[in-house]
Amino acid sequence: MPFLLVLALVVLVFFATKGTLDGYPGNPERCGPDNVPPWWPEWLPA
Numbered sequence: 001m002p003f004l005l006v007l008a009l010v011v012l013v014f015f016a017t018k019g020t021l022d023g024y025p026g027n028p029e030r031c032g033p034d035n036v037p038p039w040w041p042e043w044l045p046a
Contacts, residue, residue, distance in 0.1 A: 016044055
C-alpha cells in the first residue's frame with residue numbers, strides 16, 4: 001500500500017512540474033488555450 005501511495009505522489013508531482021514533455025506537439029484541437037477553465041491553477045499545466 002505505501003508503494004502505491006508513493007508512486008501516485010511521484011506521478012502527480014512529475015505531471016504538475018513537467019506537464020507535456022519538451023518537443024512533444026500535444027493536441028491543440030483537444031486542449032487549446034481557449035479550452036482551459038478560468039479556475040485552473042497557473043502552476044498546473046493544461
